[in-house]
Amino acid sequence: MSKIILLIYVFEQYMVSDHPKHSPDVSLPTDQNEEFSCVFRTRLGHHYLLYGAEMDGLKIDDKLTNTEEPINDAGKLKDLLEKGLAKFVELKSSADASINKREWSKICRFKSLRWWVQCYMGGIQEVVCGYRGEDGIIRSLQTFRVETLPQLGQGHWNPDVCLDYCSRFLDLVTNHVSNGPDEVIWSFIWNPQHPDNIEIGQVNKDSQYSFLHRWFTDEFKKNAKRKSDTSPSSLRESSDKSKAKVKIG
Structure with a gap:
């Protein structure tokens, strides 16, 4: 440190x-x-x-x-x-x-x-x-x-742009996660060298990213109301959802 x-x-x-x-x-x-x-x-x-x-x-x-x-x-x-x-x-x-x-x-x-x-x-x-x-x-x-x-930060960044980007990213997440099997862990990777792209992949459930306990996911699935949303037309993605690069914007 x-x-x-x-x-x-x-x-x-x-x-x-x-x-x-x-x-x-x-x-x-x-x-x-x-x-x-x-x-x-x-x-x-x-x-x-x-x-x-x-x-x-x-x-x-x-x-x-x-x-x-x-x-x-x-x-x-x-x-x-x-x-x-x-x-x-x-x-x-x-x-x-x-x-x-x-x-x-x-x-x-x-x-x-x-x-x-x-x-x-x-x-x-x-x-x-x-x-x-x-x-x-x-x-x-x-x-x-x-x-x-x-x-x-006027002239350098805009809060409305930030919130809009976040909302469209959540559209992207919802589209993939809601259409995938419950046991799949998805990774969304943003590379600052390619700021307009987000790489999507599936992660092994035994990896370091599998941090939610089974009792939590079972309880969550029991009480959650799943909603299906279609991604907006501005999201352009490849046909292979197991590993894709998506452009937001």
């Missing part, structure tokens, strides 16, 4: 605590395996999605800083979020953009897109970026509202 990645973990440790009334406990060793995740259910076009996302932290309303009640209970957390007393925050790190114009250009062109995609799908409202000096130490912080990130 690189030094920069380790420093990012330390940065996160200094930024969050286990309770709004407590200060961060920086005496504890960093644990890269520890995480807090939420499960989301949403709709994109005619697709219903269920997915998990790791959360870095919560910003708690000042009214709750004196409470002794634990807030890591799922029901309590949901109540706070619905009442607007808490919101998710994403922590990021970057080279100091105030003294490095190239770094600010990278944030506008590339990082703002990655931040927006991650936060938009996770319902995160703010990104707190820590700017590093040459020694790797965080020297300053800047908060970005997620809703303003598309303005930051």
Whole structure:
């Protein structure tokens, strides 16, 4: 693991605590395996999605800083979020953009897109970026509202294009998975050298990609309502669905 990645973990440790009334406990060793995740259910076009996302932290309303009640209970957390007393925050790190114009250009062109995609799908409202000096130490912080990130990347990327691409990719997935046998594991590979193509293949169920337990798939199949959707005409694919290259766009 690189030094920069380790420093990012330390940065996160200094930024969050286990309770709004407590200060961060920086005496504890960093644990890269520890995480807090939420499960989301949403709709994109005619697709219903269920997915998990790791959360870095919560910003708690000042009214709750004196409470002794634990807030890591799922029901309590949901109540706070619905009442607007808490919101998710994403922590990021970057080279100091105030003294490095190239770094600010990278944030506008590339990082703002990655931040927006991650936060938009996770319902995160703010990104707190820590700017590093040459020694790797965080020297300053800047908060970005997620809703303003598309303005930051204006002229470089468009959120509507991103959502449309995702929707058409899900059309592609639905077309293949719904027409294939239940025991088949499909792989969808995107190569940045050929950004308009997605390679589709079948994977052995004993491979590293077979991570779902049988009890889960049995229960899922019992309760799921399968929907059959035809792929849009803009998706051009080869006749061999076991291994095909598909162009989106």
